[in-house]
Amino acid sequence: MIDAGSTGSRLHVYRFRQCAADDPVQLKDEALFVQTIPGLSAYTPDLAGQSLDPLLQQALQAIPKNLRRKTPMAVRATAGLRLLGHEQSEKVLDAVYDHIHARYPFPIIGGRESGVTIMDGKDEGVYVWITVNFLLGHLKSKGAPTAAVFDLGGASTQIVFEPDRIDPKAMVEGDHQYTLTYDNHDYVLYQHSYLGYGLMEARKRMHQRILELADQVKPDLHVSHPCLPRNLEFSFPKNAPSPEATFIGQGLHDACTNIVKDILNKNAVCLAPPCSFDGIHQPLIAEAFAQGPIYIFSYFYDRTVPLGLPASFKLPELGRLTERVCMGEYFEQLPDGDLRDEMLDRPEWCLDLSFIYGLLSHGYEIPDDREIRMAKKIDGVETGWCLGAAIALLDEAGLEQDA
Missing domain, CATH: 3.30.420.150 (Exopolyphosphatase. Domain 2)
Structure with a gap:
């Protein structure tokens, strides 16, 4: 989960246990937490996606190769991009999606429409x-x-x-x-x-x-x-x-x-x-x-x-x-x-x-x-909205089939 905040971007990698869709979600640990500054709103669209590379490269190191294509991800931008206005923020998010989709193996749940968005x-x-x-x-x-x-x-x-x-x-x-x-x-x-x-x-x-x-x-x-x-x-x-x-x-x-x-x-x-x-x-x-x-x-x-x-x-x-x-x-x-x-x-x-x-x-x-x-x-787990959003994402990803 990437938290694209107003002052910086933060990446969280969580490990969960959920063997069936109706089982309660169990958090094993937060495998990785890294951050970078400034936030996406400080970049032009062509550089916004590249600004996340230092985070995603560390995610590649933390997640075993055989699990990367089974590890869903999402990017949620917050108030910083809201303040940019709709047209400019959409250009930034388009560029971020294109960059991640082209260069990294992690499936973006919901594609561009709901996987790389400004969060309400x-x-x-x-x-x-x-x-x-x-x-x-x-x-x-x-x-x-x-x-x-x-x-x-x-x-x-x-x-x-x-x-x-x-x-x-x-x-x-x-x-x-x-x-x-x-x-x-x-x-x-x-x-x-x-x-x-x-x-x-x-x-x-x-x-x-x-x-x-x-x-x-x-x-x-x-x-x-x-x-x-x-x-x-x-x-x-x-x-x-x-x-x-x-x-x-x-x-x-x-x-x-x-x-x-x-x-x-x-x-x-x-x-x-x-x-x-x-x-x-x-x-x-x-x-x-x-x-x-x-x-x-x-x-x-x-x-x-x-x-x-x-x-x-x-x-x-x-x-x-x-x-x-x-x-x-x-x-x-x-x-x-x-x-x-x-x-x-x-x-x-x-x-x-x-x-x-x-x-x-x-x-x-x-x-x-x-x-x-x-x-x-x-x-030992960072507070904030990312874990809650990741738990919600589990329902969309259907992870139990890969348990």
Whole structure:
């Protein structure tokens, strides 16, 4: 399974055991996980397919020669290609399919039409939910609370959970309601994918909003920025020949959180209450998901764990860490020189943490007293949507005939 994300491409090779079509799928292991940057959206169509060669060459080494033509594969692009627009993204995917089909032995299930595609945002979130609950063993225990999942990519963020109760007060009808059938059991899920609210897109939104607010007061090339470290000078757009402005960092956690609330559009018209942000219906976590565990992934993990946030925490802990980073206290007390250098080389740590905190607390409205868990892997397997998508692919491939 190739995850063609907005910031990079990642290849997963899984080994399953399934002797008959009606047998439950058993995961033996994740035989290979490799990645490369940047993502497909950074390439012209003629180079997009070639960008996957380093990944596919390693797949050839990992999969025995006699099994290569029996090992199905698929390419699923996510929000990065969605943002390119239909015409350009289709050209990229056509080129990727042609390149893989001509050079590699792995059968692409569904051909170009369904084997090399842009994944719907709702499927992305649901596949993450399948992955996590499959690895945690929650799908084996019928009636047991399942885990809620919150994913943060570069261009989009997803939420999926199974409400504790399903009634009109918990969830109204609409695209956000997703019925998943797995192992002869129906799971009625709430899901939504917010395109444009991934971490990289949020950075752009926040910088742009601060410029707009400054111009409303007094147009100036030097603009105070609450979400950058104190006294830091930062040109925006970054590395442009003629920057629009130079941001002067203030390191103000509360003021930065207000910018996050602003871009989350919490005041948008809510046509189907209750709503989370941007006018999107969402059952309240405090009321509709009171029992199961909460898991967060991807950039939620990548931007907090290096700073010492534990794998299990509550939002006030994240808020305190964010404030320390924004005010500069974290840098002053940091004994790890390599981490200090990395943080100074990436001045948007304060902004990133403020967005993550604001998204979880004010956007999704996770209560302060709820435990939140992070995991890069569960039982040695990478979390994310790929395993869930691979399990779904097994049904299409009919692998039991080759067992």
